[in-house]
Amino acid sequence: MWNNEKCKIVVAIDSGRIIGYSIFSIAPKKEALFMRGGDYLDIDEICIDKDHRRQGIASSIMKYIENYAKKIVIERIVLNMWEFNEEARSFYEKSGFKTYRRYLERCI
Structure with missing residues (x-):
């Protein structure tokens, strides 16, 4: 991820400590019969330290991504x-x- 120019990492820091982060990347999408094409941002993950949740950190990270x-x-x-x-x-x-689509699985 560090060497991929299309992959971005954003962190939230409090008192020199990472308390949240997000990993996202620019992804291409070819147009298909039921899907529009064009680049989009794909959020791989957003993670906030459990002691810092519900304090607006994830919202700030999301705003940065937007x-x-x-x-x-x-x-x-x-x-x-x-x-x-x-x-x-x-x-x-x-x-x-x-919700845009949903993946389902069945274990047998």
């Missing part, structure tokens, strides 16, 4: 998340994300 996307003229931000992570889903929905 501003970065606008600066490089990218109109879409996407991410994957685990269905069971209700706390993350709530945050993303409050941040304006909507």
Whole structure:
């Protein structure tokens, strides 16, 4: 990731200690029958130290990512998340994300 120019890492620091971070990258998408094409920002992860959650840190990181996307003229931000992570889903929905597609699995 460090050597990939399309991969970005942003950190939140408090008193010299990392308390949150996000890893995201610019990803190309070819147009397909049911999907529009064009570059987008793909958020790989957002992580906030458990003792610093609900203090606006994730919102600040998300705002940074949005501003970065606008600066490089990218109109879409996407991410994957685990269905069971209700706390993350709530945050993303409050941040304006909507479900675009859903992956299902069946263990046999």
